[in-house]
Amino acid sequence: xxxxxxxxxxxxxxxxxxxxxxxxxxxxxxxxxxxxxxxxxxxxxxxxxxxxxxxxxxxxxxxxxxxxxxxxxxxxxxxxxxxxxxxxxxxxxxxxxxxxxxxxxxxxxxxxxxxxxxxxxxxxxxxxxxxxxxxxxxxxxxxxxxxxxxxxxxxxxxxxxxxxxxxxxxxxxxxxxxxxxxxxxxxxxxxxxxxxxxxxxxxxxxxxxxxxxxxxxxxxxxxxxxxxxxxxxxxxxxxxxxxxxxxxxxxxxxxxxxxxxxxxxxxxxxxxxxxxxxxxxxxxxxxxxxxxxxx
Amino acid sequence: xxxxxxxxxxxxxxxxxxxxxxxxxxxxxxxxxxxxxxxxxxxxxxxxxxxxxxxxxxxxxxxxxxxxxxxxxxxxxxxxxxxxxxxxxxxxxxxxxxxxxxxxxxxxxxxxxxxxxxxxxxxxxxxxxxxxxxxxxxxxxxxxxxxxxxxxxxxxxxxxxxxxxxxxxxxxxxxxxxxxxxxxxxxxxxxxxxxxxxxxxxxxxxxxxxxxxxxxxxxxxxxxxxxxxxxxxxxxxxxxxxxxxxxxxxxxxxxxxxxxxx
Numbered sequence: 401x402x403x404x405x406x407x408x409x410x411x412x413x414x415x416x417x418x419x420x421x422x423x424x425x426x427x428x429x430x431x432x433x434x435x436x437x438x439x440x441x442x443x444x445x446x447x448x449x450x451x452x453x454x455x456x457x458x459x460x461x462x463x464x465x466x467x468x469x470x471x472x473x474x475x476x477x478x479x480x481x482x483x484x485x486x487x488x489x490x491x492x493x494x495x496x497x498x499x500x501x502x503x504x505x506x507x508x509x510x511x512x513x514x515x516x517x518x519x520x521x522x523x524x525x526x527x528x529x530x531x532x533x534x535x536x537x538x539x540x541x542x543x544x545x546x547x548x549x550x551x552x553x554x555x556x557x558x559x560x561x562x563x564x565x566x567x568x569x570x571x572x573x574x575x576x577x578x579x580x581x582x583x584x585x586x587x588x589x590x591x592x593x594x595x596x597x598x599x600x601x602x603x604x605x606x607x608x609x610x611x612x613x614x615x616x617x618x619x620x621x622x623x624x625x626x627x628x629x630x631x632x633x634x635x636x637x638x639x640x641x642x643x644x645x646x647x648x649x650x651x652x653x654x655x656x657x658x659x660x661x662x663x664x665x666x667x668x669x670x671x672x673x674x675x676x677x678x679x680x681x682x683x684x685x686x687x688x689x690x691x692x693x694x695x
Numbered sequence: 696x697x698x699x700x701x702x703x704x705x706x707x708x709x710x711x712x713x714x715x716x717x718x719x720x721x722x723x724x725x726x727x728x729x730x731x732x733x734x735x736x737x738x739x740x741x742x743x744x745x746x747x748x749x750x751x752x753x754x755x756x757x758x759x760x761x762x763x764x765x766x767x768x769x770x771x772x773x774x775x776x777x778x779x780x781x782x783x784x785x786x787x788x789x790x791x792x793x794x795x796x797x798x799x800x801x802x803x804x805x806x807x808x809x810x811x812x813x814x815x816x817x818x819x820x821x822x823x824x825x826x827x828x829x830x831x832x833x834x835x836x837x838x839x840x841x842x843x844x845x846x847x848x849x850x851x852x853x854x855x856x857x858x859x860x861x862x863x864x865x866x867x868x869x870x871x872x873x874x875x876x877x878x879x880x881x882x883x884x885x886x887x888x889x890x891x892x893x894x895x896x897x898x899x900x901x902x903x904x905x906x907x908x909x910x911x912x913x914x915x916x917x918x919x920x921x922x923x924x925x926x927x928x929x930x931x932x933x934x935x936x937x938x939x940x941x942x943x944x945x946x947x948x949x950x951x952x953x954x955x956x957x
Contacts, residue, residue: 493764562801566863569759569797570814570870571790580817585804691804 429670436667439660445668448619449645454657458665460616463632464533464639465672468612469602471537471635476544477594483545484552484590489578508546512606515543519611531638536612543607544597551593555586588688595680599673605643613638614648642669709734710874710904711756716770718751718760725751727928729770733874738896738905740919740936742912744951747925749908753876756906757793758786791818794867798879800859802851802866807834807843810851810862814870833865837895857888861895868903875899877907881914893918912952916940924948 443457450456483504491497519539529535559582567577583590616639619632626633640648646665649658709732718726726748733739733756741749754760755772758779772779779789791814802810811830820826830847834840839861843854851862860880867875877896881889896905896918909915915922916936923933924947932939932948943949950956 560801562797562799563803565759565762565797566801566803566866567813568762569757569790569795570817570866571787572814572817573787576817580813581803 429674432663432666432670436663436665436670439664440667444664448616449661450655452654454655454660456655456657456661458642458645458661458668460619460632461640461642461645461665462668463619464612464616465602465641465643467632468533468536468540468608468639468641469598471533472540472544472601473594473598475537475541476548476597479541480545480548480594481552481590483549484554484556485578487549487553488556489574489582504546504549507542508550510543512543512604513609515539516607516610518542519607523611529636531611531613531615532636533612533639534635536608536639536641537635539607539611540601540604543604544601547597547600548594551597552586552590555589555593556582558589559585584691587691588684591687592680592684595676595683599676602676603643603669603673605641605647608641608644609647612641612644614640614644616640642672707734710774712771712773714771714773716752716755716772717768718748718755719767720763721765725928726755729930731923731930731933733904733906734921735904736900736902737920738900738907738918740915740922741906741908741925742910742915742922742951743925744956745910746927748928749925750878752925753878753906753908756874756876757790757795758784759795787818791870792872793874793876794870794872795876796860796863796867796878796880799883800856800863802854802859802862804850804852806848807851807854807862808847811865811869814866818870829869833869834862836868836899837861837865838891839865855888857884857891860884860888860892864892864895864899868899872903874904874906877905879908879910882910889914912940912954924951926951 445457445462446459447457448460449458487497487500487504491500516539519535519542523535523538524530524532527535556578563581563585564577567581568574572580617637618630620628620630621632623631624633625631626635628634629637642665646662646669649655649661649665653661655661711731711733713729713731713733716726716729716731717724729752731752741753743749751760755768756774760766760768768780770780774789774793777784803813805813808830811833812826815826815829820829831840831844834843839858842858843862851859854862860883864875864877864880880896881892884892893914896907899905900920907915907919919936921934922936922939924931924939924943924945926947932943932945934944938944939948940952943952
């Protein structure tokens with residue numbers, strides 16, 4: 401009788417906790433989207449921002465965000481995959497491995513503003529690049545790498561041990577086993593992890609304040625030569641991303657429609673991250689089906 | 696064991712000749728002074744209670760045991776004039792010749808065809824025609840061909856447990872080994888699938904040597920030519936299967952096979 405009552409109470413409590421979490425999340429999401437949705441139109445999404453007058457858009461910021469995200473993933477995915485493979489398959493248990501793991505964990509929990517300051521030292525001052533897309537992407541790589549290593553390591557570890565044994569027992573070398581058995585089996589979770597990490601990178605502001613900067617030069621979207629100063633693809637130009645833009649207009653914006661721009665930007669940011677998450681699940685399940693069933 | 700070999704006049708050359716094999720997991724001695732011979736075209740059963748070292752022993756034969764950190768071995772495992780513990784062995788070659796089937800069927804999450812073709816492909820067979828031939832022959836050898844020939848390109852995970860285990864055996868023989876190690880191959884299967892695997896083993900021994908670890912004494916009695924009884928890391932008795940089950944020379948063997956413990 402007592403344990404039955406306790407069970408019922410526990411059930412109720414967990415339902416309440418779940419309901420609270422969902423309410424907070426849905427409320428927040430709904431609030432942001434409700435306020436920002438009216439701002440969302442093609443013009444807002446594509447036109448450049450304005451410094452003084454009302455009616456500026458977020459075109460450049462949106463482009464910058466995706467461009468920096470893209471570069472960050474170009475750096476992070478191969479490094480993270482390599483690190484994950486090392487940790488899961490080659491690292492022998494011992495002091496060195498423990499030290500590496502501790503480093504990764506500390507790095508993963510490093511406040512992003514600290515990474516921003518580190519980026520300022522390394523990628524802005526030391527290299528002499530000034531505020532640049534490349535500097536921002538490298539700072540975000542530092543920010544994202546530990547997560548990516550963990551994702552890859554966990555994904556490889558969750559591949560059933562007997563799969564690996566089966567391959568080794570057929571006389572297949574370790575590397576070949578990793579390549580043909582472990583990586584394909586781990587691929588869906590690695591992909592999902594990478595896309596989820598993208599969401600985190602996309603919304604990151606603090607690490608970019610002092611690395612990619614708060615401004616965007618005038619961009620000429622008809623010029624795709626990456627070495628031209630006005631080209632959007634130039635990796636050595638400063639670039640304000642969407643998340644940084646939200647911070648900037650709120651703290652130092654001179655435009656009269658600060659509230660609208662901030663609302664609209666937040667909505668775009670949130671919707672993008674949401675899309676990343678949905679995309680992650682969708683692609684993950686497709687790839688999983690594709691790999692496990694047959695071609 | 697001296698007696699055992701005395702009652703055994705066959706002077707055939709063994710496939711595996713193991714001498715004074717000791718194995719440690721860290722500081723624990725898990726196999727003590729094992730002397731063992733495995734003969735061609737026979738099924739050798741290894742029985743014993745859990746933790747007696749029988750799975751450890753079978754994994755030494757293809758050196759899979761070396762994947763476990765902290766394992767040390769001494770003695771000799773002679774296979775085809777090489778001492779696996781002393782001479783430099785190419786694991787790829789060794790495992791091509793000494794195949795293994797595991798307790799739990801572990802097909803790759805790929806198509807049936809890809810599962811069987813995986814080994815030969817990696818060992819260098821590229822031609823589609825040749826691979827098709829190997830896949831068909833291997834699946835026929837394990838009596839799976841008729842059941843799956845129309846769905847070779849569907850996932851192997853869609854097969855039943857017994858079919859999956861036969862697929863794993865097909866995968867192992869696709870690389871044309873000499874010896875097949877089976878580590879409790881039927882312990883996760885239903886009785887009908889078990890009988891199929893046993894019949895298959897009897898068929899396969901015409902072409903291969905089979906070493907089978909089993910929990911099931913009836914199984915050892917039904918299929919094997921020789922039986923080895925392990926207890927706490929020691930090889931207690933190794934002899935013709937009839938003799939082990941009818942007139943064992945060691946009291947502990949008798950107690951075990953008559954079900955008094957274990």
